[in-house]
Amino acid sequence: MSPQRKLLLLGTFVHSQTPQTLDIFHSAGIAVDAEGKIAAIERDASDSSEAKARLLERLGWDEAEVDVTQAADGQFFFPGFIDTHIHAAQYANAGIFGKSSLLDWLETYTFPLEASLSDLSKARRVYARCIRRTLSHGTTTAAYFATIDVAATNLLADLCLSMGQRAFVGRVCMDRAEIVNPTYYRDASTEASLEATQQTIEHVRRIDPGFDLVSPILTPRFAPSCTREVMAGLAQIHRETGLPIQTHLSENAGEIKLVSQLFPEASSYTDVYHRAGLLTPRTVLAHAVHLSEEEADVLASKGAKVSHCPCSNTSLTSGAARVRWLWDKGIDVGLGTDVSGGYSHSILEAARQAAMVSRHVAMNVDISHEDAAVAEEMTAREKERVKLTVEEVLYLATRGGAKCVGLEDKVGGFEIGMEWDAQLVALSHVRDGGELHLHDDAEGEDDHGFVDVFGWESWDDRVAKWLYNGDDRNTKRVWVKGRLVHRR
Amino acid sequence: MSPQRKLLLLGTFVHSQTPQTLDIFHSAGIAVDAEGKIAAIERDASDSSEAKARLLERLGWDEAEVDVTQAADGQFFFPGFIDTHIHAAQYANAGIFGKSSLLDWLETYTFPLEASLSDLSKARRVYARCIRRTLSHGTTTAAYFATIDVAATNLLADLCLSMGQRAFVGRVCMDRAEIVNPTYYRDASTEASLEATQQTIEHVRRIDPGFDLVSPILTPRFAPSCTREVMAGLAQIHRETGLPIQTHLSENAGEIKLVSQLFPEASSYTDVYHRAGLLTPRTVLAHAVHLSEEEADVLASKGAKVSHCPCSNTSLTSGAARVRWLWDKGIDVGLGTDVSGGYSHSILEAARQAAMVSRHVAMNVDISHEDAAVAEEMTAREKERVKLTVEEVLYLATRGGAKCVGLEDKVGGFEIGMEWDAQLVALSHVRDGGELHLHDDAEGEDDHGFVDVFGWESWDDRVAKWLYNGDDRNTKRVWVKGRLVHRR
Numbered sequence: 001m002s003p004q005r006k007l008l009l010l011g012t013f014v015h016s017q018t019p020q021t022l023d024i025f026h027s028a029g030i031a032v033d034a035e036g037k038i039a040a041i042e043r044d045a046s047d048s049s050e051a052k053a054r055l056l057e058r059l060g061w062d063e064a065e066v067d068v069t070q071a072a073d074g075q076f077f078f079p080g081f082i083d084t085h086i087h088a089a090q091y092a093n094a095g096i097f098g099k100s101s102l103l104d105w106l107e108t109y110t111f112p113l114e115a116s117l118s119d120l121s122k123a124r125r126v127y128a129r130c131i132r133r134t135l136s137h138g139t140t141t142a143a144y145f146a147t148i149d150v151a152a153t154n155l156l157a158d159l160c161l162s163m164g165q166r167a168f169v170g171r172v173c174m175d176r177a178e179i180v181n182p183t184y185y186r187d188a189s190t191e192a193s194l195e196a197t198q199q200t201i202e203h204v205r206r207i208d209p210g211f212d213l214v215s216p217i218l219t220p221r222f223a224p225s226c227t228r229e230v231m232a233g234l235a236q237i238h239r240e241t242g243l244p245i246q247t248h249l250s251e252n253a254g255e256i257k258l259v260s261q262l263f264p265e266a267s268s269y270t271d272v273y274h275r276a277g278l279l280t281p282r283t284v285l286a287h288a289v290h291l292s293e294e295e296a297d298v299l300a301s302k303g304a305k306v307s308h309c310p311c312s313n314t315s316l317t318s319g320a321a322r323v324r325w326l327w328d329k330g331i332d333v334g335l336g337t338d339v340s341g342g343y344s345h346s347i348l349e350a351a352r353q354a355a356m357v358s359r360h361v362a363m364n365v366d367i368s369h370e371d372a373a374v375a376e377e378m379t380a381r382e383k384e385r386v387k388l389t390v391e392e393v394l395y396l397a398t399r400g401g402a403k404c405v406g407l408e409d410k411v412g413g414f415e416i417g418m419e420w421d422a423q424l425v426a427l428s429h430v431r432d433g434g435e436l437h438l439h440d441d442a443e444g445e446d447d448h449g450f451v452d453v454f455g456w457e458s459w460d461d462r463v464a465k466w467l468y469n470g471d472d473r474n475t476k477r478v479w480v481k482g483r484l485v486h487r488r
Numbered sequence: 489m490s491p492q493r494k495l496l497l498l499g500t501f502v503h504s505q506t507p508q509t510l511d512i513f514h515s516a517g518i519a520v521d522a523e524g525k526i527a528a529i530e531r532d533a534s535d536s537s538e539a540k541a542r543l544l545e546r547l548g549w550d551e552a553e554v555d556v557t558q559a560a561d562g563q564f565f566f567p568g569f570i571d572t573h574i575h576a577a578q579y580a581n582a583g584i585f586g587k588s589s590l591l592d593w594l595e596t597y598t599f600p601l602e603a604s605l606s607d608l609s610k611a612r613r614v615y616a617r618c619i620r621r622t623l624s625h626g627t628t629t630a631a632y633f634a635t636i637d638v639a640a641t642n643l644l645a646d647l648c649l650s651m652g653q654r655a656f657v658g659r660v661c662m663d664r665a666e667i668v669n670p671t672y673y674r675d676a677s678t679e680a681s682l683e684a685t686q687q688t689i690e691h692v693r694r695i696d697p698g699f700d701l702v703s704p705i706l707t708p709r710f711a712p713s714c715t716r717e718v719m720a721g722l723a724q725i726h727r728e729t730g731l732p733i734q735t736h737l738s739e740n741a742g743e744i745k746l747v748s749q750l751f752p753e754a755s756s757y758t759d760v761y762h763r764a765g766l767l768t769p770r771t772v773l774a775h776a777v778h779l780s781e782e783e784a785d786v787l788a789s790k791g792a793k794v795s796h797c798p799c800s801n802t803s804l805t806s807g808a809a810r811v812r813w814l815w816d817k818g819i820d821v822g823l824g825t826d827v828s829g830g831y832s833h834s835i836l837e838a839a840r841q842a843a844m845v846s847r848h849v850a851m852n853v854d855i856s857h858e859d860a861a862v863a864e865e866m867t868a869r870e871k872e873r874v875k876l877t878v879e880e881v882l883y884l885a886t887r888g889g890a891k892c893v894g895l896e897d898k899v900g901g902f903e904i905g906m907e908w909d910a911q912l913v914a915l916s917h918v919r920d921g922g923e924l925h926l927h928d929d930a931e932g933e934d935d936h937g938f939v940d941v942f943g944w945e946s947w948d949d950r951v952a953k954w955l956y957n958g959d960d961r962n963t964k965r966v967w968v969k970g971r972l973v974h975r976r
Contacts, residue, residue: 092942095956096949099875121920129918129940136938317847317875343840343956352831359805360848387587387805430617432609450624450960452617454580461584468583468831471959472938 004482006039006061007032007420010048011071014463015079015413016395019327024459030077031055031066032420036482041416069477071424074453074462079412080140080421080478081347082401085246085286085307085336087145088156089114089123091130093340101317102252105341106180114147114172115185123152124159130345131163135486136472137346140421140479141166143246143284143307143336143405145219148172148187150196154203161207161214164485166421168405170219170246171200173230179262180224187230194233201243213481215244222248223259223272235277244282244406246307249273250295251287252318270295279304284404286336287312288326289319296329305332305404308396310353311342320360323396324386334401335393347401348470351393355467358388390464424477427451427466449473492970494527494549495520495908498536499559502951503567503901504883507815512947518565519543519554520908524970529904557965559912562941562950567900568628568909568966569835570889573734573774573795573824575633576644577602577611579618581828589805590740593829594668602635602660603673611640612647618833619651623974625834626963628909629654631734631772631795631824631893633707636660636675638684642691648702649695652973654909656893658707658734659688661718667750668712675718682721689731701969703732710736711747711760723765732770732894734795735761738783739775740806758783767792772892774824775800776814777807784817793820793892796884798841799830808848811884812874822889823881835889836958839881843955846876878952912965915939915954937961 009030017023029042029051040059045051048070056063071077093113097105117123127146134142144160144167146153153171160167174181175193187193201216208214218234220226238245250256250269259269266272270291273279281303288299288306299306308321326333335350336342344350362383369375388396402412411421428448451469453462466474478486497518505511517539519528528547533539536558544551559565581601585593605611615634622630632648632655634641641659648655662669663681675681689704696702706722708714726733738744738757747757754760758779761767769791776787776794787794796809814821823838824830832838850871857863876884890900899909916936939957941950954962966974 092940094940095953096945098952099872099877125918125920125942133938133940314844314847317850317871319851320848356802356844359802360808362805363807364852383805384587389587430613432613450621452580452582452621454613457584464586465583 004034004036006034006066007479007482008052008055008066008068009071009077009422010052010068012076013414014076014459016391016399019392019395019400020389022391022394022460022463027051029055030414030420031059031061032482034482036419038414038416038418038420041414069424072426074429075424075426075476077414077422078138078425079398079414080423080480081138081397082141082334082405082407082412083134083139083337083347084143084284084305084334084401084404085309086134086142086339086345088127088130089117089145089147090340091133091345092126094345095343096340097315097343101254103180103254103258105316107182110340111182111185117147117152118149120152120155123149123155127156127159128163130339131159131165134345135163135165135478136475136488137348138423138475138478139165139347140423141401141405141407141411143168143170143217145170145172145221145246148174148185148196150199153200157200157204157214158207164213164480164483166411166480167214168217168244168246169200169204169214170217171197172219172221173197173234174221174225175230176225176227179258186225190227190229190233193230194237197234197237201241218243218245220247220278222255223269224255224262228276231273231276231278238280238282239277242282244284245278245280246284246286247273247278249285249288250290251313252316253290256290268292268295270298274298274302282406284334286338287318287321289313289321296326296331300330305334307336307404308333308354309336309338309342309350310357311344311350312336312338314353314357315343316341320357320364322361322386323354323358323388332400332403333396334404335396346471347397348467351397352468354393354396355388355390358386362386390467394463394467420482421480422478423475425466425470425474426476427453427462427474430454492522492524494522494554495970496540496543496554496556497559497565497910498540498556500564501902502564502947504879504887507880507883507888508877510879510882510948510951515539517543518902518908519547519549520970522970524907526902526904526906526908529902557912560914562917563912563914563964565902565910566626566913567886567902568911568968569626569885570629570822570893570895570900571622571627571825571835572631572772572793572822572889572892573797574622574630574827574833576615576618577605577633577635578828579621579833580614582833583831584828585803585831589742591668591742591746593804595670598828599670599673605635605640606637608640608643611637611643615644615647616651618827619647619653622833623651623653623966624960624963624976625836626911626966627653627835628911628966628968629889629893629895629899631656631658631705633658633660633709633734636662636673636684638687641688645688645692645702646695652701652968652971654899654968655702656705656732656734657688657692657702658705659685660707660709661685661722662709662713663718664713664715667746678715678717678721681718682725685722685725689729706731706733708735708766710743711757712743712750716764719761719764719766726768726770727765730770732772733766733768734772734774735766737761737773737776738778739801740804741778744778756780756783758786762786762790770894772822774826775806775809777801777809784814784819788818793822795824795892796821796842797824797826797830797838798845799832799838800824800826802841802845803831804829808845808852810849810874811842811846811876820888820891821884822892823884834959835885836955839885840956842881842884843876843878846874850874878948878955882951882955908970909968910966911963913954913958913962914964915941915950915962918942
């Protein structure tokens with residue numbers, strides 16, 4: 001990485017303080033050093049230029065060595081999004097899933113595409129586009145599933161590094177020679193699976209020795225694709241290296257039934273991973289839709305994390321995961337797009353779908369009690385409680401995701417010592433008149449997408465408008481570790 | 489309206505043939521006469537220029553009198569969308585609803601905004617933006633609720649006419665002096681409510697005497713806002729004029745309970761409208777989430793239509809409407825954005841949310857049978873059946889909506905004699921390489937939004953990709969009645 005210039009960011013900043021509260025501060029400044037770390041935050045100035053002067057003085061920085069980005073009136077800086085579960089290889093299939101559910105979707109759509117990415121020119125085209133698109137939607141960190149192919153997986157790591165996206169890159173282990181894995185797309189043996197995993201780990205160690213931007217992640221696809229031996233082998237690598245782990249858990253009824261048949265010794269799907277030694281504080285489990293109380297308790301006791309993938313869970317009719325319940329259990333939750341089980345690669349879309357899915361969970365709350373009036377009141381209260389707010393889904397998209405992937409001290413919020421992974425957000429301001437023009441583009445009016453601010457909205461309302469109607473057009477700049485990696 | 493030039497549209501066309509099938513034809517041409525009607529369709533040519541030559545010859549048209557639009561390779565023409573339920577006044581609140589449900593949402597967010605639009609400069613700003621944005625998303629026909637204010641409602645009709653959007657414009661009747669309607673926002677009396685309705689009808693008759701583009705629509709807000717007398721009065725106007733009717737039905741549990749208290753003589757919410765004479769083949773009922781079998785049978789027998797508003801129903805935790813069940817009953821269904829109960833003004837978004845909500849309905853299917861194996865199989869089959877396909881939700885967005893608003897002979901598909909309400913859709917083609925460029929815009933690569941086509945997709949897959957990830961950037965041209973009303 002070439003040495004970076006220092007940064008000064010000036011204007012309005014919005015980030016999560018707690019799951020329930022956004023911290024919004026204006027006329028402020030954040031100073032970022034040449035390593036991409038937040039060196040100072042100034043929030044008591046009367047305007048941006050005062051904030052700038054104070055920061056330069058406090059840090060003893062010369063203005064000539066600093067790049068200044070001033071957010072325009074109405075714009076704001078927001079932490080970069082963290083996608084805790086995305087299949088880079090499946091990006092090319094986004095939106096294509098028909099009426100399938102998990103197991104037939106894998107067979108019909110997913111395995112053929114993944115297998116075809118052993119063609120490196122195809123892999124480069126799909127992976128580069130996936131990284132570019134997710135960056136343009138403000139995803140500064142992604143936990144990627146690649147494919148079983150080592151060369152293509154290593155290419156994904158190369159591309160993340162060169163395009164500047166913070167990433168966890170997982171070569172997918174699927175060594176079971178029966179049931180789910182097709183003959184044309186599986187590891188040759190358990191040994192071959194573990195050896196291929198090591199090859200990707202070594203490759204990433206060569207290109208990013210400290211795993212500063214790109215890290216390998218141990219990736220047993222999901223229990224039905226894996227032998228006990230490969231899972232135990234990956235758990236052993238985790239114990240030796242501390243590398244993180246990602247897999248799928250309890251997504252779909254058919255899958256759960258299959259797991260119980262394949263692993264009769266286990267008391268539950270969760271117990272399969274528990275027995276293999278795969279449940280750790282560095283483990284990210286995608287979906288967790290149909291967990292029992294006992295399974296959730298095991299996850300909580302092991303400190304394992306859940307990646308909530310609302311778009312995927314609805315698209316594939318998997319179910320509706322209960323985020324409030326997972327939180328009640330003390331489990332950390334982040335958001336995953338799960339492209340292409342989920343059709344959208346946008347974490348902002350995942351955040352709004354998390355809000356929507358929580359409302360479907362609310363619709364199904366039905367608490368029984370011998371006194372009907374008490375039951376009605378308890379049900380009403382619980383319905384309210386399980387709904388996720390704007391603040392909560394934006395927390396999931398940032399700090400929640402950071403906790404999932406073990407980066408809560410580095411990214412997800414604006415604190416001194418954290419790294420500058422952030423986006424600059426702009427909304428459209430509605431002018432008077434103008435309604436008769438045909439050419440939006442010629443006027444440059446719609447550069448900021450279709451979130452319309454009329455001017456009377458509170459800042460909370462502006463953030464809500466962005467959450468519910470925002471897209472990549474609202475994301476004008478994206479930085480990772482202080483480096484500008486996208487602008488429009 | 490100034491006289492129009494004739495049109496020739498050349499390239500690929502996609503439209504619904506039945507709810508289950510899309511008709512996709514290539515190297516074709518459609519000729520549109522100066523009145524905006526489809527005069528001829530050529531689908532047997534070997535390429536576009538042959539289609540053009542054949543159409544000119546068949547119709548005896550001179551090329552000089554015709555404007556030709558050639559869809560580029562990969563682009564396609566699609567019927568304009570029909571929004572069967574949208575509150576133009578609430579456009580300014582899109583995305584702002586917090587954790588509210590229907591009745592508190594009305595009080596907190598909606599009535600204050602609607603009341604404020606008696607300021608005509610504010611109304612112009614909000615309405616013009618709403619029309620412009622919905623046109624840019626391909627909505628060629630909208631059934632609008634305005635407010636109780638006559639002048640502002642008439643302004644909305646004026647703007648629809650001048651901006652070229654086909655519209656039904658409803659002055660909202662809310663004459664009940666208790667319960668829901670706030671003192672600061674309600675009609676002064678039943679007589680005043682009916683008189684104000686007549687004033688808007690007369691205004692629209694003056695500006696568009698044949699109701700060719702803009703039509704009044706009788707709009708009792710919903711039963712809790714209306715007296716029996718005003719509903720009977722509106723039914724009388726319908727019988728005298730044939731004007732269409734729109735209102736809300738069975739959206740939310742609290743609302744349904746309130747209706748049963750306010751109208752103890754009625755056997756159901758549906759029966760309130762039935763008794764008032766408001767259920768007709770020209771009636772559009774938004775939501776219909778919690779209908780009983782009997783209520784649905786009444787709607788079917790009266791030929792009344794349902795506007796399905798999935799985004800709103802989820803956002804306000806109203807419930808999940810059962811489109812398949814409504815279809816089974818023989819009820820015509822269209823889509824509504826229900827801005828701002830729904831946060832998005834895009835019917836493409838409504839279509840994908842209809843697909844998603846149908847999956848939540850599927851998740852809750854649970855058929856009982858004394859034989860557990862039979863129950864399981866019946867449940868699985870029914871789960872599959874209630875899911876809506878890509879084809880079905882696009883039908884709802886076009887022909888289904890046209891039936892709802894009584895325009896099925898005019899718009900919603902490409903047939904000779906129908907009017908040219910259509911959009912030209914373009915998707916992005918992924919080039920090789922290019923992954924290191926920061927500037928999407930400078931390359932012009934992302935003009936077409938973020939639906940990425942790699943080139944190997946079938947046409948069905950391309951349409952699915954558009955449905956699930958498309959936005960206004962994919963809609964390059966929009967025509968209503970042959971007039972170009974939007975381009976980017």
